[in-house]
Amino acid sequence: MNEYKVKGLTCANCTRELQDEINKLPSGESASLSYNTGKLKVDRSVDINKVKKILSSDGAFIEDGNDDHHDHQHQSGINWIALLSISALFYVAGFITENFLNEYIAIGMFLAATVLSGYQTFLKGLKNLSKFKFNIETLMTIALIGALGIGEWKEGALVAILFGLNEYLEGLGMQKARKSMEKLLEIAPKEATVIENNEERIVSISSLGVDHIVLVRAGEKIPSDGIVIEGKSSVNEAAITGEAMPVEKAINEPVFGGSINNEGILKIKITKAYEDSSLAKILHLVEEAQETKTPTELFINKFAKYYTPLIMIIAAFVMLIPPLLLDGSWGDWFYQGLAVLIVGCPCALVLSSPIAIVSGITKNARNGILIKGGVFLEQLGKVTTIAFDKTGTLTKGEPYVEDYIEYHPGFLQIAASIEKNSTHPIAKAIIKKAKGLSYLPVEELKTVTGSGLVAQIEGVTYFLGNESHMKDFTFQQNVMEQIEQYKERGMTIVILATDEDALGIMGISDEIREESINVIKNLHAAGIQHTVMLTGDHEKTAEKVAGKVGVKSYFASLLPDQKVAKIKELSNREKVAMVGDGINDAPALATADLGIAMGKGTDSAIETADIVLMQNHLGKLPNAIKSAKKVNSIIKLNIALALGLKLIALLLTIPGLLTLWIAILSDMGATILVTLISLTVLYEKK
Incomplete structure (x- = not known):
């Protein structure tokens, strides 16, 4: 597939119609034209000249990447504003002339205003009419011809000016949402400083490969994922995780492409070519996310196809029924029918969803929340139940010594001395607890698989491990009671003993994340019921x-397939999202209505789920849900406004009060409201 950037797309409905035309070309069935992103994807075998011709019929064109087109587009925008301004001046002049000078001069002024602001619509409408293609331009052309035909010069001019302004504002709203997305995509670095043979060389990001050594100075972007091999600095990873707080980096620590080196100089060994880096994958997925259609959008697009013909039938009834059956005036009801045609514009309706969706995806991406499509954003706003994996999600997945009791003053020092060379997670927890204490020399050390260690220090034999390691020991009553207490509190037991008595007991736990309690509380406040x-x-x-984090229910001792079964059971009754680390929970994430992975940029997290929390914690999940709910509410409000204003306008035909300018204002008002309300998603507080 070839991909092109398209400029000059005027509205969502027009873009859909252009795509329909391109789809009719040989090999064009798979072509897609996105109003949200302004991108065209077509099969390589499609005749691109024919595609350009179709696009030009609506004033759109393929950008060739140089500055000329940018200037052309910019100039086009200025000319459009200028034309509308001159048209408005002609209209005002015509209005004054009609009342104080000469009616025929006024008609000339109104005609000039109509031609200047409406000629593009008129030409498109005539083309469409010749093909029996009925869209907004066709309806407007018929309405303008009809208005001028019955001598409504003033109203015809006003309709042309307001319609032109409406089209301009509609494009402006989507352009604002697109620019917000483009700003997000600009975080990708463009160049890198490669060190080869002790010499520095600037290369483009696309030529950067694995094992290249790059130099990153203070204030520069890290070009791709890699490992620090020299230097120490703090790095701003907001581009990846959405977290503004800098992260300290030293030798052998990983870094992400797109993050910014705050101070000092870092030498980094590249571990991934840029196109395989976390940032590149994120930006690619965000771009793709804009192009997916939600069920609501698909419904609106389908509805819009039938809406315009239906409006034409209603307009025909309005023009014919009252004069034929109710002795109405042909002139008056013909005028009313023209106004009904203008009400038939589906642009505000089609626009009710895409700006809100793009704004929601962009806002969350800025905040370190990667939503892979509008459909998932919509789903997130409908979730009523969230299921969490425990280890690594609600907890840190790192054992720590929650509590201990010593029966011998050297208990911690001896335990740490025995474990000092071990990489086992529980050993690390013991060493961390004994930080600051000196190690004793261990003379002999033997591992007993699955239960513990036997060590000799200063001629004394020590046993360190779990209960099964001490199965042949008989401890005092108070020791046994303490073991039971720790077990009741849900801790893993580690005992240090000699062959005579216990020296101490540790209760090991998986440390609960600091933010977990607040996250659960905020999720319930955000409307999550379970x-x-x-x-x-x-x-x-x-x-x-x-009990500590505040989840409403829990299920323990589950194997991976049992987790899947539990998710299926919950999904039968509720809309369920599953949150996990993106590695061990893949089956459950895939089974849930919505899979949410956390993983600070890991490949597995990005690839597994529908939504990825790029931070290594859940802190921003409640905000993501609030944002999704707001987007869903806005889309419903937009649809209600778009249809409601048109319905009011149509009802005005019953007493015969609908005018051409009221008709165009109802559509224009809906478009402006829909656009402004949708853009509020971008600017809401985090």
Whole structure:
């Protein structure tokens, strides 16, 4: 498929019609033209000259990448404003002339205003009429011809000016949403400083490869994912995670392309070519997300196809029935019928969804929340239940010593000395707890698989491990009671003992994330009715974590297939989102109505779920849900406004009060309101 940037798309409905024409070309069935992104995708075998001809019929053109087209587009915008301004002056002059000078001069002024502001619409409408293609330009052309035919020069001119202004404002609204998205896409670095043979060389980002060594100075963007091999600095990763707080980086620590080096100089070994980097994948997915159609948009587009012909039938009834059956005036009801035709413009209706969707996706992407399509944004706003994996999601997935009791003053020092060379997560927790204490020399060390260690220090044999490691030991009553207490509190037990007695006991837990409690509270406040925790851990641990973070229910001792079964069960009754780390929870994420992964840019997180929280925590999930709910509410409001204003205008035909300018104002008012309301998504507080 070839991809082109298209300028000059005037409205969502017109874009859909242009795509329909391109789809009729040989091999053009798979072509797509997106009003949201202004991008055209066509099969390589399609005759591009024929595509250009179709686009030019609506004033659109393919941008060739140089500055000329940009200037042309910019100039075109200025000319359009100038034409409308001159038309308005002619209209005012005609209005004054009609009342104080000569009626025929006034007609000339009104005609000039009509031609200047309406000639493009008129020419398109005539072309469409010759092909029996009925869209807004066709309706406007018929209405203008009819108005001028019955001597309504003043109203015809006003309709042409207002319609031109409406088209301009409609394009302006979508342009604002597009520019917001383009600004987001500009975070991609353009060049990199590569070090080869101790010499620096500037290369384009596309030529950067794996194992290249790059130099990143203070204030520069890191060109692609890599590992720091020299230097130390703080890095702003907001482009990836949405988090504004800088992250300290030193040798052997990973960095993301697109993040900014705050100070110092870093030498980085590139681990991924730019197109495979986290940033490139994010930007690609965000672009793709704009082009997906939500169920609401698909319904609106289908409805718009039948809406215009229906309006034409209603207009015909308005023109014919009252004069034929109710002794009405042919002139008056013909005029009313023309006004009904103008009400038939579906632009505001078609525009009710895309600007809000693009704004929602852009706002969340800026905030470190990657939503892979409008359909998922819409789904997020409808979710009533959220199921969480425990380990690594509500908890940090890192064991820590929650509590300990020592029966011997050297308990922590001895335990840390035995574990000092181990990489086991529980060993790391013990070493962390004993930080600051010196290590004792270990003379012998033996591992007992699955239960613990046997070590000799200063001639004494020590046993460190779980209960099964101590199965042949008989401890005092108070020690046994303490073990049971820790187990009741959902902790994993680690005991240090000699062959004579216990020296101390540790209760190890998976540390709960600081933000988890507030996240659950904020989710309930945001309208989530049911929060559920799914875990493979045993009942006591699950009960403890669930109680601390505030989830409404939990299910423990679940295998991966049992998690999937539980998600299916919940989905039968509710709209369910599953939140996991994007690695271990892939089956459950795929089964839920909506899969939400967290993973700070990891490939698996980006590829697994429908929504990715680029931070390594859940902190911004409540805001994402609020934003999605707002987008859904705005779309409903927009549809109600678009149809409501038109319905009011149509009802004015019953007493015969509908005029051409009221008809165009009803459409123009709907378009302006729909656009402005949709853009509020971009500027709402986080």
